[in-house]
Amino acid sequence: MGVCNIDHSQESVVKKLKSQEEFLPEDLTEKLYHFLDEDRSQETLNELLHLFKKYDLASKSEQEERDGQLTALIS
Structure with a gap:
């Protein structure tokens, strides 16, 4: 994953999560919604948005890799 140079708001991250929700494991x-109930650092928000971006278009193996990164990030 590349580094994102744009700072994303918590609201935009939640919006992106909602747009990809049907493709993510339930x-x-x-857990992601619960994690985003609290304020998070800008770095964390940017990383989350980057992992959600085009999740639906990623291959199954890429989705599984992202799932692992998301799980590690919120643990």
């Missing part, structure tokens, strides 16, 4: 989606 249990992970619930």
Whole structure:
């Protein structure tokens, strides 16, 4: 994953999560919403948005890799 130079708001990250929700594992989606109930650092928000971006277009193996990165990020 490349580095994103744009700072994303918590609201835009939640909006992106909602747009990709149907493609993410249900249990992970619930954990992500719970994680985003609290304020997060700009770095974390940017990383989350980058992992959500075009998730639906990623291959199954790429989605699984992102799932692992998302799980590690919110743990």
